[in-house]
Amino acid sequence: MESSNFNLDNAILGYIGLIKNQGSLTGSDADELTGHLYDSTEVLVKIGLSEQEAFMVACKRIGNVELLTEEYGKVNMSLKHNKIWAYLLIGFNMFYGIPSVVFALISIFYWGIFRYFQTSTVAVFIMVAFHVLFIAGIFSLLRFKRQISCFIENKVAQKPLKWVALSFLPTMCSVLGRSLMFKRIPSLERYTIRVFESGLVEFSFNLAALSIPFVVLSMIFSINRTGGFKLKNLFDKPSALLLILFGFVIELFAASTRVLQAPNIVVQAVLFGIFYFTASFLLTYYNRTSSAMRAVLIFTSIGFLLELTVGIMADMERVNRFYTPFFVTALVASVGVGHVLGLWIFNKRKPTEC
Amino acid sequence: MYVCDMVELNKDFMASALAPLILIILRRQESYGYQIIQELKDKTGGELHVAEGTLYPVLKKMESKNWIEGEWKKSDSGRARRYYVLTGKGKQELEEQYSQMNFINDLIKKLWNLPISTSTTPFSVT
Helix, strand or coil: CCCCCCCHHHHHHHHHHHHHCCCCCCHHHHHHHHHHHHHHHHHHHHCCCCHHHHHHHHHHHHCCHHHHHHHHHHHCHHHHHHHHHHHHHHHHHHHHHHHHHHHHHHHHHHHHHHHHHCCCHHHHHHHHHHHHHHHHHHHHHHHCHHHHHHHHHHHHHHCHHHHHHHHHHHHHHHHHHHHHHHHHCHHHHHCCHHHHCCHHHHHHHHHHHHHHHHHHHHHHHCCCCCCCCCHHHHHCCCCHHHHHHHHHHHHHHHHHHHHHCCCCHHHHHHHHHHHHHHHHHHHHHCCCHHHHHHHHHHHHHHHHHHHHHHHHHHHHHHCCCCCHHHHHHHHHHHHHHHHHHHHHHHHHHHHHHC | CEEECCCCCCHHHHHHHHHHHHHHHHHHCCEEHHHHHHHHHHHCCCCEEECHHHHHHHHHHHHHCCCEEEEEEECCCCCEEEEEEECHHHHHHHHHHHHHHHHHHHHHHHHHCCCCCCCCCCCCCC
């Protein structure tokens, strides 16, 4: 039975496209297989089959997508190597070109906000909202990691040259745009976040900036893990190296609360401890009771040492004002409370999970 | 997958056997993929079923070894087809493979025709 809208050209194009999308066929290979399908269909039609039936038999005879991909893959090894280079080039442009353009645009944005709103509440609100959106955008990279990689994989398989060339656009825009931008607005380089004279803006900026290494670390350390991005995947049985780096990033997050200019040192220490509390809670919650303590101790050690050494040095400079005991106490207490709470909730939920 | 009605041929065995078969076909005249497959099918009386598409990677491999040469030509139907022709190196390769296969074939026959030992204890311990 032939479907009334069957089109042989489209059907052959579609089938060869399926094989080609696997990335092991050259253009010449695809043309050769296409010719073969036409020849085969033509002969089958001559012996009485409908065009659609003939096409289906021809497809069965030529072999399935997996088999042909495998066999062509053996003789087209250079295609595989070229694909690796395509990924490398696209990767370089993604991690250099795109951030360069984004950061240049952010500079213009800061400059524009300061020019029109100076240090007003509106400016503070816009800046904080912008940083929150930026953090959400950065974390959505983790969430959509699979979709992004599938998109790149498909594009490289279909039109590698086009997408490698396109990936250079942000890099070129960044190089050309930056020189033009600084020529036209020479004062642009001077507009740092401090011109807004707001602790909240500076704090949200620090969070936004620190979310980048956090996301990069999460991407690196989830390479060997299956499944999409979930907190469980990141915090479940982390390596010692991840814990040390994670501890360092958390210390930076926590230390950035100092720019908030809290009314007194106790509030400042509490704000500082919130980050350690959250991290300790997540590490404990997503690990078994036996390894949770080890994980918490390793990740805390970096912050503890930094607070102790850098804090004491700062206290010595300040003379008569000793803040280090407050921050160290906040760190230890928040890690302890986070750990206990994590254990408690973990134990409470355990029976239902089993 | 390569399947024969009489014997199911191992994929690797068939892949290695395909090259000399193609060389033999191309010894007589230039040909293209579909025609080569048809000839193989005709000569085995339809008993040889090859996943037809797997012939092309073999042709590519043979071309990279300079045993055959491919060229795009327009057929009578107006469609472009890649025609393959045997090279001097290919002829030499065919002769070598032909004599090697005959040698192995003879050896197999000789070994096959040896009487099967009925003894259950091949080694006696004294």
